[in-house]
Amino acid sequence: MRHALPTLSAAVLTCALACSLACAPVQAGTHAFTCDRQADGLMAPPSWQNATGAAAATASYSEAERACWADWAHARELATGPDGLWVDVRDEGARRQLGLPGVAAADLADVPARTFLWNQSLVLIGTGVDLKALSQHCAALRQSGQFKSVHVLLHGVRSWRQAGQPVQAGSALVPPDEISAQEFWLGATQGLWRVVTLGLDAQAQARLPQTVAFAASTGDLPQAMDALAARIAGASEDLSPQRWLIVAASAAQLRRAQAWWRQQAAARNAALPPVVWLSGAWPAYADYRQHQQTLAAHAGRPLPRLCGL
Numbered sequence: 044m045r046h047a048l049p050t051l052s053a054a055v056l057t058c059a060l061a062c063s064l065a066c067a068p069v070q071a072g073t074h075a076f077t078c079d080r081q082a083d084g085l086m087a088p089p090s091w092q093n094a095t096g097a098a099a100a101t102a103s104y105s106e107a108e109r110a111c112w113a114d115w116a117h118a119r120e121l122a123t124g125p126d127g128l129w130v131d132v133r134d135e136g137a138r139r140q141l142g143l144p145g146v147a148a149a150d151l152a153d154v155p156a157r158t159f160l161w162n163q164s165l166v167l168i169g170t171g172v173d174l175k176a177l178s179q180h181c182a183a184l185r186q187s188g189q190f191k192s193v194h195v196l197l198h199g200v201r202s203w204r205q206a207g208q209p210v211q212a213g214s215a216l217v218p219p220d221e222i223s224a225q226e227f228w229l230g231a232t233q234g235l236w237r238v239v240t241l242g243l244d245a246q247a248q249a250r251l252p253q254t255v256a257f258a259a260s261t262g263d264l265p266q267a268m269d270a271l272a273a274r275i276a277g278a279s280e281d282l283s284p285q286r287w288l289i290v291a292a293s294a295a296q297l298r299r300a301q302a303w304w305r306q307q308a309a310a311r312n313a314a315l316p317p318v319v320w321l322s323g324a325w326p327a328y329a330d331y332r333q334h335q336q337t338l339a340a341h342a343g344r345p346l347p348r349l350c351g352l
Contacts, residue, residue, distance in 0.1 A: 101284065103234075107185070108178035112284065113166065113194040115202045122166040126191055130160065131168045132177065133200065142211035143168065143203065151180055155187060164192040171199035171222075172229040174284055197284055205317065221322040224331035227288070228252050237285050239271060239318075241300055242292035247325055250332065251290065261296050268303050275316045286317065291324040 101109060113121060122129045131143050132151040146168065149157050154165075165184070169177045177195045184193045196202055204210060204219035217223070222230070230236055231252035238253050242261035257274055259267035275287050291297035301320060308315045321328060 104175070104178055104284075105182065107182040111178050111181035111185070111193065111195045112197050114197055115206050118166045118194060118196040118202075119206075121164055121192065121194055124164065126162065126164050128160065128163045128165055129168060130154065130165050131200075132180075133168070133170050133173075137170060140213050141200065141216065142213075143200070144209050144211055151176065154180070154184060155189065161189050162191060165190055165194070167193065167195045168203060169195070169199040170226075171201040172226050172233070172235060173199070174235065175233050198286060201319070217322050220318065221320045222288070223322055224328040227290075227321055227328055228331070228335075230288075233284075235285055236288040236319075239287060239289045240292075241267065241289060242296055243290065243325055244292075247292070247329075250329070256287075261292070261300075264296075264299055264303060268300060268307070272304075272307070272315055275318065286319050288319050288321060290321045290328070293326065294324045297321075297324040 121127050129143070129146045131138060131146045131148045132154065134150065138148055147160070149160070151167075151169075154160060154167075167177055167181060174195070174197070177199075181193045181195050184190055198205075201219055201222075210216075227236070234253070236253055237256040238251060239257045239259065240248055240251075240255050241259050241264075243251075243255075243258070248255050248258065257271060259271055261267060271289075289297075289300065291300055297320060304315065304318065
C-alpha cells in the first residue's frame with residue numbers, strides 16, 4: 044500500500060512530461076518534434092540565428108533549468124558519489140549505435156516510472172544537442188521529489204567520449220571532437236555553438252544556421268589558428284552550454300587545421316581550450332541543407348529526423 048502513492052505520482056509526472064512536450068498544440072512557425080524532440084526542418088531560421096556568446100545561449104533557459112547543468116568534472120563527482128547514477132536517456136536507436144557500458148538506460152519520458160532510479164542522484168546523458176528537452180525534464184524531475192538530485196551532463200555523450208570513457212560502437216565512429224551536419228543544425232536551434240569559420244566567403248557564412256562569432260582567413264593558417272586560440276582562451280565560459288565549433292571551407296582545410304590544432308595541443312600539454320569540428324567541413328553542411336530542403340519541398344512541410352539516425 045505504501046508504494047501506491049509513489050507509483051501514482053510517477054505515472055502523473057510521466058504523463059505531464061510527455062504531454063508538455065509532445066501533446067502541446069503546434070503554434071505557427073514551430074517545427075514538428077520526434078525522438079529527442081529537436082527540430083530538423085530547414086524551412087525557417089532557428090531562433091538563435093542572431094545570438095552569440097554565453098549570455099545569449101542561456102537566455103531561453105529558466106533558472107531551474109540552468110541549475111541542472113553539470114560540466115564533466117562535476118557530473119563525474121555526482122555520478123560516482125553516494126547513490127550516484129549515470130543514466131543514458133538518448134533514444135533507443137542512438138543507444139544501439141553507441142552504447143555506454145555499465146550505464147543505466149531509460150527513455151527520457153520513462154525516467155519517472157523507473158522505480159530503480161528513485162532515491163538516486165541522477166546524471167542524465169543525452170546526445171549533446173538535446174539540452175533544452177533534458178533541462179526541462181530535469182527541472183520537472185527535481186520538483187517531483189522522487190530523486191535525491193538530478194543533473195544534466197553538458198554536451199552529453201560527446202563529453203563522455205572526450206573524457207575517454209568506454210563505449211560500444213555498432214559501426215565506425217567519427218572522432219569525439221567532430222559533429223555531423225545534422226548535429227550542427229540541431230545544436231544551432233538551441234544556440235549551442237560559437238561558430239568559427241575558416242576560409243568561408245560571406246555568402247556561405249550567411250547560409251549557416253547560427254551567426255559567425257569569428258571568421259578567419261586561411262591564407263596564413265598558423266597565424267589564423269593562433270588568433271583563434273587566443274580568442275577562445277580569452278572568452279569566459281562560466282558553465283556555458285556553448286562549444287566553439289570550427290567550420291572549414293573544405294575537407295582539405297579541415298584536415299590541415301585539425302592537424303595544427305592537435306599538434307599545438309600536444310606541444311602545450313593540452314592547454315588549448317576544447318573545440319569541435321564540423322565533419323566534412325562546409326560542403327557537408329551545404330549538402331545536408333540542400334537535401335533537407337528538397338525533402339521538405341516534396342513533402343510540403345519540414346520532415347522530422349528518424350530515431351537514432
